[in-house]
Amino acid sequence: QVRLVESGGGLVQPGGSLRLSCAASGGTFTTYAMAWFRQAPGKERKFVTSINWSGDSTYYRDFVKGRFTISRDNAKNMVYLQMNSLKPEDTAVYYCAATGVVDGRAEWEYDYWGQGTQVTVSS
DSSP: OOEEEEEOOEEEOTTOOEEEEEEEESSOGGGOEEEEEEEOTTSOOEEEEEEOSSSSOEEEOTTTTTTEEEEEETTTTEEEEEEOSOOGGGOEEEEEEEESSTTOOSGGGOOEEOOOEEEEEOO
């Protein structure tokens, strides 16, 4: 059983930056691809970005491409999401998730989820 705990959310002004962290425990971290999803108020949870087990392959949705960067540190069992040039529409609860699927991008492909961390972009 893999446990995921997110941190780093908060309130930031438009154009600002935040770095989210996700700490994994209870499993063999390098057997999982990792992803970040987000859920805005009143909307469905949606895939944002993913990274493979080794960290050398990433995928981004168009709405964050060029602004967000996903990375992982397998020695520390950590995944990160660096978010730059934040916009009000980035406001959401951000979730870290783990999957044994090589290139998972659908919510149903992810087996383990964190509790989420709130990101609010507002002036």
